[in-house]
Amino acid sequence: MSRVRRLLAPALLLAALIGIWELYVDLHGSTFSLILPAPHQVAEALYTDRGLLWSNFLVTAKEVLLGILLATLIGFVLAVAIHFSPLLRRAAYPLLVASQAVPVVTFAPVLAFWLGFGLLPKLVVIALVSFFSIVVTMTAGLAAVDPDLLKLMRTFDASRARTFWHVELPSALPGLLTGAKIAVAVSVIGAVFAEWNGSNSGLGYVILQSLPQLLSARGVAAVVILSLFAIGLFSTLALVERLALPWAYRSSGEPAR
Amino acid sequence: MPAKGVSTGMIEAPVQEPRELKDDGSVRVELVSRTFATRRAAVDALAGMTLHVSPREVVAVVGPSGCGKTTLLELICGLQKPDSGRAQAAPAALMPQRDLLLPWLTAIDNAGLALRARGVPRAEARRAAAPWLERFGLQGFERTAPAELSGGMRQRVSFLRTLLAGKPVLALDEPFAALDAITRHEMQGWLGHVLESEPRTVVLVTHDVEEAVIVADRVVVMSPRPGRAVAEIEVALPRPRRRTDAAVVALREQALAALGVDA
Incomplete structure (x- = not known):
């Protein structure tokens, strides 16, 4: 399929959804548009508030990027530790799952109390909501190594560390990237919640301020920017996967020759 | 690098009977039995299997599917321990059935x-x-x-x-089973050629009787599970061997008969 035709389907779907949305709001009158602004109002807000949105986007973008980096680091270390220690796996896994059931908003105030109102508590919230997918996919990648390959390495007298370095770690890298791709979307939501506690900038802060002021178009404009940012991050990671791990892309993409 | 003295990490020595390394490149599997516990039942993979391979000898082990051939190779490589009997071998490297290239x-x-x-x-x-x-x-x-x-x-x-x-011993686990017929024939000839210039003790596990006769100095035929050696056929033929040679065909028939297959 050509590039244009591949892009046509999602573009048409998006246009149709926006059209239905516009029609729906227009039919419900101007008061309703204070609750749910029409697409043209959002577009207007995107234009008139561009300075405000851009400066706050930079704040959130920095938080998200650093947060994902922190989540990847935590996820990587935990996955490796769990891989090497069945005891730790049994002990820590239930806690990891439980940590994902805790709504971040409930402990964001505590984090602000401990860590202040700067960048750090935001990074911690983002990392907390997004490290889990990385741990799970990377642990699965490490465990999925062909047992015959491990036997082969044993007949080659490979130490545990060298087997990890030459065989297990490279096998798990696609899992790490998959986890990071899932984490991207969650981390953006995490950033918004993080900014709802003890912050005075960022797109989450903009959303929090806009809604009670009935500037809902501005709030939705911030959401649009966050969505586009998430798509951009996801695509970047997909590109990294294609360039850095071409073998994984090949084996899942086209049939191998 | 010498193969001696590098094998400590690879061997899980059984507590009661330490695995003995042979330094001369030979393999001695003596009345070995091996049973696996599965969820439903105990499966006897090997029962009283004996295999002696001299240094630089190429031995092919043929047998029906599931007769414990892979278990035999893993015993030789020190990846498994026998439940009873003795498995002694010089340091051995495995060539798995699938190529498993990274x-x-x-x-x-x-x-x-x-x-x-x-x-x-x-x-x-x-x-x-x-x-x-x-x-x-x-x-x-x-x-x-x-x-x-x-x-x-x-x-x-x-x-x-x-x-x-x-390693002085090469343990080859059905190395050409996944190849198409033409490539397989080429590779069998190629392996014989390589081993002539680069002699090693080879235990080649296969279910292809013709492959065994083309490549090996000696063919050991195993029984269905639980596996043990039921016949031995010397292949005292010059290399390269041709599939169509009367002597090769005769040995092939002999091996098939030992396997209980009507040729």
């Missing part, structure tokens, strides 16, 4: 994996592997990813990887 490494780095596994630096491993790739007809494919290689080339890289482990 998709993120090039052909030359896959070939040198056994060296890298011992801590040899990458550049040195490549220097060691390069002349072999040329000898194995893989010149020009050094930097090629496994996915871009043909099935025969992949098997040659896999064999080279096992050879470069520097």
